[in-house]
Amino acid sequence: MHTHGEHHAQTAPRQIILLGSTGSIGTQALDVIDRARLEDGSPRFEVLALSAGGTNPQLLATQAVRTRAAAVGIATGDGAALQEMIDDAAAAAGVRGYRPEIVTGPDAATRIAGWSAPGPGIVVVLNGITGSIGLAPTLAALKSGALLALANKESLIVGGQLVKDAAAAGQLVPVDSEHSALAQCLRSGSAAEVDRLILTASGGPFRGKSREQLADVTPAQALQHPTWSMGPMVTTNSATLVNKGLELIEAHLLFDVPLNRIDVVVHPQSVVHSMVQFTDGSTLAQCSPPDMRLAIALGLAWPDRVAGAVPACDWTKAANWTFEPLDSQAFPAVELAKTSAQQGSTFPAVYNAANEQAVHAFHEGRIGFLDIVETIERVLGEHSANPQLTLDSVLDAEGWARARSTERLALISR
Numbered sequence: 001m002h003t004h005g006e007h008h009a010q011t012a013p014r015q016i017i018l019l020g021s022t023g024s025i026g027t028q029a030l031d032v033i034d035r036a037r038l039e040d041g042s043p044r045f046e047v048l049a050l051s052a053g054g055t056n057p058q059l060l061a062t063q064a065v066r067t068r069a070a071a072v073g074i075a076t077g078d079g080a081a082l083q084e085m086i087d088d089a090a091a092a093a094g095v096r097g098y099r100p101e102i103v104t105g106p107d108a109a110t111r112i113a114g115w116s117a118p119g120p121g122i123v124v125v126l127n128g129i130t131g132s133i134g135l136a137p138t139l140a141a142l143k144s145g146a147l148l149a150l151a152n153k154e155s156l157i158v159g160g161q162l163v164k165d166a167a168a169a170g171q172l173v174p175v176d177s178e179h180s181a182l183a184q185c186l187r188s189g190s191a192a193e194v195d196r197l198i199l200t201a202s203g204g205p206f207r208g209k210s211r212e213q214l215a216d217v218t219p220a221q222a223l224q225h226p227t228w229s230m231g232p233m234v235t236t237n238s239a240t241l242v243n244k245g246l247e248l249i250e251a252h253l254l255f256d257v258p259l260n261r262i263d264v265v266v267h268p269q270s271v272v273h274s275m276v277q278f279t280d281g282s283t284l285a286q287c288s289p290p291d292m293r294l295a296i297a298l299g300l301a302w303p304d305r306v307a308g309a310v311p312a313c314d315w316t317k318a319a320n321w322t323f324e325p326l327d328s329q330a331f332p333a334v335e336l337a338k339t340s341a342q343q344g345s346t347f348p349a350v351y352n353a354a355n356e357q358a359v360h361a362f363h364e365g366r367i368g369f370l371d372i373v374e375t376i377e378r379v380l381g382e383h384s385a386n387p388q389l390t391l392d393s394v395l396d397a398e399g400w401a402r403a404r405s406t407e408r409l410a411l412i413s414r
């Protein structure tokens with residue numbers, strides 16, 4: 001058993017369990033893992049297990065051979081077919097005798113999240129799954145005692161206090177760039193010194209547009225993020241500002257700061273990743289070019305930094321950073337998220353589930369861009385929360401919200 005959050009000179013590689021290895025976070029994590037070295041030049045991280053959904057089994061097989069992961073999970077698809085792909089990838093790479101354990105089925109990521117390392121040492125689970133399907137793996141990782149590097153914000157938001165209660169002090173490390181920034185700014189000093197948290201938002205591809213102009217934007221335009229290259233769900237959420245709404249709730253849960261002391265400011269350059277304002281009028285900001293490998297590396301090595309994780313800002317070059325208020329008329333998603341968090345209980349789970357359903361419908365061309373947040377608002381308005389927050393009540397609320405959203409989306413479908 002190790003104590004989370006204490007600095008110790010790292011002498012042995014950390015064992016990494018990577019959930020969502022084929023995605024944007026997952027592939028960037030593998031790049032960090034490949035490059036990071038201990039002082040003696042040996043690998044700083046080793047991959048213990050990988051898991052993915054199943055849309056790209058070939059990539060998963062290649063990753064398995066490259067990392068020699070002991071276990072490989074896949075949610076959909078055939079284990080035998082994956083084994084064959086791994087055998088072929090191993091043969092192509094000249095690797096002999098590599099036979100990982102293969103875990104298949106809807107609970108594969110949950111089983112992989114709790115995978116035991118063969119020896120002592122620190123295990124880190126990086127949850128890079130998209131969507132609230134990541135909740136059970138998050139809970140399994142926390143139960144196993146591993147450090148949880150959390151990119152999958154949805155699991156914390158929908159699980160709320162359940163996830164917080166499952167986490168030991170310092171066991172949950174945020175990987176979301178804003179929350180990694182806040183965690184870095186909060187590393188010293190007491191909670192009493194903190195006045196406000198300031199979350200930065202790029203504003204997305206539609207910054208500056210009116211509601212009228214937003215009515216006709218297309219899915220392809222919504223996927224053109226101005227500063228980050230990410231998976232389609234979080235990119236769309238950035239366009240609607242739902243991502244910032246989710247991140248407001250995430251910050252409130254992670255740092256125990258009341259919702260009315262967390263602000264959102266639009267910063268189109270995405271270099272200041274977030275800020276903490278202290279009671280004496282001082283503000284600390286964390287700055288780096290928009291590259292998730294910084295937050296991923298810090299999450300994997302927490303509380304230590306990984307030298308050379310990303311190139312730093314070039315302070316010899318002229319640069320302009322700008323800040324502007326969020327247009328809440330055009331983008332009501334943040335206010336809606338705040339209200340859902342104030343209502344508490346299962347409301348944030350409903351906010352997220354309705355959004356996930358609506359985003360899929362938008363990308364299928366069935367609804368317009370503005371219908372996404374309008375659907376969340378409608379479904380939240382019809383929700384009667386169960387005052388008891390349990391895993392069952394969260395899953396029930398999500399099931400209800402998905403069904404209710406599906407009905408509404410069918411009614412408004414083009």
Ligand SMILES: NC(=O)C1=CN([C@@H]2O[C@H](COP(=O)(O)OP(=O)(O)OC[C@H]3O[C@@H](n4cnc5c(N)ncnc54)[C@H](OP(=O)(O)O)[C@@H]3O)[C@@H](O)[C@H]2O)C=CC1
Pocket residue numbers: 019020021022023024025026051052053054055056057075109127128129130131133151152153154175176177228229230231232233234292
């Ligand atoms: N990308 C980024 O830069 C950032 C992402 N985040 C957050 O990180 C998370 C991941 O985002 P991102 O990497 O962009 O998403 P992607 O869509 O790029 O990747 C999602 C990954 O999850 C996997 N997956 C989907 N369903 C399952 C399942 N049931 N079991 C196991 N794996 C599954 C996918 O597998 P398959 O390939 O088979 O579909 C894929 O590997 C999200 O919560 C996002 O909000 C936060 C900050 C920045």
Ligand SMILES: CC(=O)[C@@H](O)[C@H](O)COP(=O)(O)O
Pocket residue numbers: 176177178200201202203204228234237238239243244292
């Ligand atoms: C990189 C990251 O953390 C994303 O969640 C990012 O925040 C998206 O950018 P915006 O939501 O600010 O557009």
Ligand SMILES: [Mn+2]
Pocket residue numbers: 176177178247
């Ligand atoms: Mn973010």
